[in-house]
Amino acid sequence: MSSFEDFLQSQLRQITEAGLLRKPSMVSPAQGSVVQSGGQTLQNFSSNDYLGLANHPAVKKAAQEAIDRAGAGTGASRLICGTLPEHLQLEADLSTFKRCEAALGFSSGYAAAMGAIPALMGKGDVIILDKLCHACLVDGAHLSGATLRVFPHNDLSALESRLLWARKTHPQAKVLVLAESVYSMDGDLALLSEIVELKDRHGAWLLLDEAHGVGVLGEGGRGLADAVGVAHRVELQMGTLGKALGSSGAYLCGAASLREFLVNRARSFIFSTAPPPSAAAAASAAIALLSDPYTAGNLISSLHKNVQRLCMNLQLPASPSPIVPIILGAEETAMQSSARLREAGFLVPAIRFPTVARGQARLRITLSSGHTDTAIDDLAYAIRESSANSHFE
Numbered sequence: 536m537s538s539f540e541d542f543l544q545s546q547l548r549q550i551t552e553a554g555l556l557r558k559p560s561m562v563s564p565a566q567g568s569v570v571q572s573g574g575q576t577l578q579n580f581s582s583n584d585y586l587g588l589a590n591h592p593a594v595k596k597a598a599q600e601a602i603d604r605a606g607a608g609t610g611a612s613r614l615i616c617g618t619l620p621e622h623l624q625l626e627a628d629l630s631t632f633k634r635c636e637a638a639l640g641f642s643s644g645y646a647a648a649m650g651a652i653p654a655l656m657g658k659g660d661v662i663i664l665d666k667l668c669h670a671c672l673v674d675g676a677h678l679s680g681a682t683l684r685v686f687p688h689n690d691l692s693a694l695e696s697r698l699l700w701a702r703k704t705h706p707q708a709k710v711l712v713l714a715e716s717v718y719s720m721d722g723d724l725a726l727l728s729e730i731v732e733l734k735d736r737h738g739a740w741l742l743l744d745e746a747h748g749v750g751v752l753g754e755g756g757r758g759l760a761d762a763v764g765v766a767h768r769v770e771l772q773m774g775t776l777g778k779a780l781g782s783s784g785a786y787l788c789g790a791a792s793l794r795e796f797l798v799n800r801a802r803s804f805i806f807s808t809a810p811p812p813s814a815a816a817a818a819s820a821a822i823a824l825l826s827d828p829y830t831a832g833n834l835i836s837s838l839h840k841n842v843q844r845l846c847m848n849l850q851l852p853a854s855p856s857p858i859v860p861i862i863l864g865a866e867e868t869a870m871q872s873s874a875r876l877r878e879a880g881f882l883v884p885a886i887r888f889p890t891v892a893r894g895q896a897r898l899r900i901t902l903s904s905g906h907t908d909t910a911i912d913d914l915a916y917a918i919r920e921s922s923a924n925s926h927f928e
């Protein structure tokens with residue numbers, strides 16, 4: 536029997552030999568369109584802080600004031616003594632912003648999915664998910680013990696055939712569809728109106744993860760469901776606070792009864808220390824900014840203008856979201872391309888298996904409202920140069 540150390544070393548060797556070893560590289564400041572890393576100044580095209588709110592003075596001030604008022608930590612789970620006014624204020628702000636009856640905060644998007652999906656679904660139920668759903672939705676679905684069926688990305692006829700199958704083979708079962716509004720590694724959108732039609736026609740429920748849609752799509756950044764007018768037909772709207780909202784944490788929103796059910800059944804809510812009041816207050820401040828039509832309009836239109844500038848420069852189709860992937864195929868090619876861009880002063884991550892399918896390794900460029908025209912043009916130039924020098928396949 537191998538020792539613990541032998542086991543770890545052999546696993547690490549396997550990961551390295553497959554070209555999949557990952558190491559967190561430190562950046563400072565944490566967010567921002569320009570960061571320092573490894574002694575270099577880099578234009579940051581890798582963050583999900585799409586509106587630059589993580590460093591917005593009002594958002595930072597709200598977090599600082601919450602620490603002064605309520606302390607750095609919460610000391611207990613929400614159901615023991617960890618529920619502070621900042622959490623309840625955030626949930627009220629989220630439900631107003633999202634035009635829902637109620638919202639419930641979680642410490643992360645991963646925790647929200649791992650709590651909500653197994654709370655609702657169990658053995659004998661059916662979960663039908665888009666092939667490109669985020670790992671937290673996949674893991675939550677597995678944890679639930681329900682029967683899983685995957686449909687090819689945005690393939691509506693495949694979704695319908697799985698819904699028909701579920702109704703025929705599991706007539707008494709609850710059926711839940713999982714989809715994202717913006718797919719995190721491809722930047723494209725769910726065919727949401729059609730998905731909503733289908734799940735209603737076949738008596739299923741929908742959990743829509745708006746992690747990359749909130750702050751980005753729809754009026755004031757209320758997300759895709761609001762933008763296409765189907766929010767009231769989506770049973771569970773999930774979103775994260777750590778991306779466009781510049782803080783950390785997540786929420787699920789919908790009916791008041793959904794909130795009360797999750798408080799009582801979502802294990803990641805019940806058995807986990809409440810998020811710090813500073814994170815909740817920062818997210819409330821971000822929502823206040825987006826609730827002002829002038830501020831939201833400026834931030835969101837700058838973001839989309841930047842996205843279109845990069846896409847035009849690279850002769851790519853216009854992206855509906857701030858995520859612009861350049862698919863390169865081999866893991867090694869993506870790693871080399873990312874390293875070359877880093878040498879040229881740009882932080883653009885290579886995304887590899889298991890985040891994306893094998894052979895689908897890519898550069899994932901994310902834009903922010905804070906990028907300058909010069910930074911975007913320089914990035915496009917560096918990518919075109921790499922391509923001309925055939926570093927790209």
Ligand SMILES: Cc1ncc(COP(=O)(O)O)c(C=O)c1O
Nearest residue numbers: 643644645669719746775777784
């Ligand atoms: C689509 C999607 N859902 C959920 C998550 C998880 O959210 P969190 O980072 O808050 O755990 C992420 C990314 O992190 C994501 O991209």
